[in-house]
Amino acid sequence: MADPKFNVSVSTLEIDHMNNSVDMELPSLFVPTPATESENESSSESQHESGHAKTMRNDGELETDKAATSAATPAPSAPAFDLVEAAEALLADAKKLKATIDIKLTPRPSSPESANHAPLPPSPEEIALRQRIANLGKKIAFETAPPMDSLKSDWVTIADVAAWNIFLHWRAFDHIPLTGSISIADLARAIDADESLVSRIACMLISTGKLIGSRLSGEGEQGPPTHVSHSHISRLLRTNTSPATAALAIVSFGNGMKGFAKWPEYFSTYDRQEPHPTDKEILVHDSNSIVVTTKRRCVQGGINKSYTPTPFSLGWGHPALAPWEVKARYPEYARHFEMAMGAKSKGALGGDLGVGGYRGINSKYPARKFTLEWLAEAAMQKLELYDFLGDVKKYSKPLVVDVGGGLGHFLANLLAKIPEVNPEHCILQDRPEVIAQVAKNIEGGDEKLKGVRTMAHDFFQPQPEEAKGAAVYVVRRVLLDYCDEQAVWILKQLRCALGNFGRIVIMEGVLLDKPTPENRLVDMVMMNLGGKLRNEEGYRKLCKEAGLTVTGYWVDVEGASCVVECVKDGTDGSEKDGTDGSEE
Numbered sequence: 001m002a003d004p005k006f007n008v009s010v011s012t013l014e015i016d017h018m019n020n021s022v023d024m025e026l027p028s029l030f031v032p033t034p035a036t037e038s039e040n041e042s043s044s045e046s047q048h049e050s051g052h053a054k055t056m057r058n059d060g061e062l063e064t065d066k067a068a069t070s071a072a073t074p075a076p077s078a079p080a081f082d083l084v085e086a087a088e089a090l091l092a093d094a095k096k097l098k099a100t101i102d103i104k105l106t107p108r109p110s111s112p113e114s115a116n117h118a119p120l121p122p123s124p125e126e127i128a129l130r131q132r133i134a135n136l137g138k139k140i141a142f143e144t145a146p147p148m149d150s151l152k153s154d155w156v157t158i159a160d161v162a163a164w165n166i167f168l169h170w171r172a173f174d175h176i177p178l179t180g181s182i183s184i185a186d187l188a189r190a191i192d193a194d195e196s197l198v199s200r201i202a203c204m205l206i207s208t209g210k211l212i213g214s215r216l217s218g219e220g221e222q223g224p225p226t227h228v229s230h231s232h233i234s235r236l237l238r239t240n241t242s243p244a245t246a247a248l249a250i251v252s253f254g255n256g257m258k259g260f261a262k263w264p265e266y267f268s269t270y271d272r273q274e275p276h277p278t279d280k281e282i283l284v285h286d287s288n289s290i291v292v293t294t295k296r297r298c299v300q301g302g303i304n305k306s307y308t309p310t311p312f313s314l315g316w317g318h319p320a321l322a323p324w325e326v327k328a329r330y331p332e333y334a335r336h337f338e339m340a341m342g343a344k345s346k347g348a349l350g351g352d353l354g355v356g357g358y359r360g361i362n363s364k365y366p367a368r369k370f371t372l373e374w375l376a377e378a379a380m381q382k383l384e385l386y387d388f389l390g391d392v393k394k395y396s397k398p399l400v401v402d403v404g405g406g407l408g409h410f411l412a413n414l415l416a417k418i419p420e421v422n423p424e425h426c427i428l429q430d431r432p433e434v435i436a437q438v439a440k441n442i443e444g445g446d447e448k449l450k451g452v453r454t455m456a457h458d459f460f461q462p463q464p465e466e467a468k469g470a471a472v473y474v475v476r477r478v479l480l481d482y483c484d485e486q487a488v489w490i491l492k493q494l495r496c497a498l499g500n501f502g503r504i505v506i507m508e509g510v511l512l513d514k515p516t517p518e519n520r521l522v523d524m525v526m527m528n529l530g531g532k533l534r535n536e537e538g539y540r541k542l543c544k545e546a547g548l549t550v551t552g553y554w555v556d557v558e559g560a561s562c563v564v565e566c567v568k569d570g571t572d573g574s575e576k577d578g579t580d581g582s583e584e
């Protein structure tokens with residue numbers, strides 16, 4: 001608990017004396033004692049009496065802000081932060097982590113497994129402990145640092161991100177050896193850049209600890225580093241040894257930073273509204289300085305649902321194209337994007353999701369687990385039907401259609417987990433260039449999708465005959481790229497393709513009840529792409545508007561992902577498939 005003698009209430013004037021800085025009120029670091037609370041109360045009372053907020057001017061004088069006060073509503077009091085309590089919790093966790101590491105470093109009794117002394121990977125408990133320590137450390141820094149320092153640290157991050165992004169782009173991290181160092185001169189030669197330029201960018205990364213700088217003995221201790229080596233973070237940005245993580249970093253910059261930097265221009269051009277399809281005609285310049293129009297109408301007339309102007313497209317210099325059309329113009333970026341998707345597939349939304357059993361909890365019936373195992377039975381029934389008709393072509397309805405399925409990570413996993421499903425009864429749909437890549441992969445010997453029917457199909461358009469009536473349409477990580485209007489449109493196309501007993505299974509990220517900064521980041525990146533993260537209510541609303549009945553909603557809070565299972569209104573997708581009935 002906090003030591004009462006440390007209870008302090010620091011006024012803005014005191015700060016000015018202590019710090020000689022301006023415009024900042026330091027947060028109280030300790031839970032206030034009753035005495036401090038009453039002091040606060042009386043000062044807020046006097047503020048209410050005068051009716052005006054007081055702020056500190058740059059010259060340190062208090063100033064009354066009449067305009068701000070008239071529009072302002074009273075601020076809710078911030079939750080109390082107790083520095084001593086937080087520091088003690090941090091110390092306790094630090095000791096636990098040290099003990100964990102000490103145990104790992106203790107030589108193991110010789111056994112065949114320990115013969116090569118490979119370091120033990122961190123356990124989930126160790127990872128959770130490290131995350132708790134890091135979060136507490138961040139919280140303490142945030143609560144204790146003078147506010148101006150916190151702001152400056154954000155500005156440093158801007159330069160830090162720019163520096164690692166360009167090094168990633170130039171594959172500079174690949175040339176830094178995993179052990180030992182490289183001279184900045186050699187690094188500059190390897191990436192064909194000026195040594196002075198490379199030195200300045202490397203020094204930015206050295207200043208934030210992303211790289212480690214050194215000078216050789218004999219070079220003296222004074223002066224900028226002449227050599228660089230990897231930190232535990234920068235080694236993850238090597239495209240040659242950590243391709244998936246490097247791809248995620250490339251995509252986080254391309255999907256995030258490029259669009260973020262264009263927000264002022266975007267919202268002044270398209271009004272201060274969430275991205276949505278519009279028939280507003282705006283003439284803009286594309287990256288080739290050609291004047292293009294953002295008004296792209298459907299042939300049937302009305303607003304083109306498949307196009308929303310987005311900060312992403314503006315950031316990439318192609319304002320009249322949809323994000324996927326932009327990506328198609330940058331095959332190298334698209335390749336990294338697919339690789340990043342593959343890496344994510346191993347996470348919460350990937351691998352086992354819905355195949356071997358999703359870990360998520362059903363929001364209404366906790367005992368009801370989500371699974372796609374029922375497809376095994378459906379596959380057998382289908383085979384019987386083929387035998388009965390004696391001709392596969394007479395009954396060509398597919399079993400699974402993976403809509404916007406990318407390189408088929410989900411489908412490959414499904415086929416591996418449910419061997420009863422014949423790949424020939426599965427359809428993988430995506431944009432033409434993605435399907436061409438899948439075909440190449442299969443031709444190149446990728447066994448995982450062998451036999452699967454690949455189909456270039458635009459999910460804004462009605463499903464073709466051969467893809468209608470499937471047992472399940474999978475829509476994974478697709479709807480979050482779109483605003484509500486477009487997401488409903490996509491679902492409506494699938495509703496029209498559904499038979500009486502087919503289902504749509506939506507698998508997406510979720511906006512948490514208490515969103516973490518990372519969760520909010522995903523939502524902001526989705527805004528760049530013209531989409532959004534949704535919660536249960538948001539997904540149910542989409543389904544309702546598309547004429548679908550939700551038969552199950554499962555959420556994996558830990559992974560911030562969800563599964564929504566739905567059927568066409570007025571039908572019951574679960575009646576014939578052995579699950580325990582509809583929920584609604």
Ligand SMILES: C[S@@+](CC[C@H](N)C(=O)[O-])C[C@H]1O[C@@H](n2cnc3c(N)ncnc32)[C@H](O)[C@@H]1O
Pocket residue numbers: 324341342345403404405406407409410429430431434457458459460475476477478
């Ligand atoms: C975020 S990725 C998800 C891929 C895959 N479902 C997964 O979970 O790994 C979205 C996919 O939608 C595809 N896509 C975008 N626009 C499309 C459209 N109009 N029609 C069909 N697919 C589209 C993209 O090419 C991309 O593969």
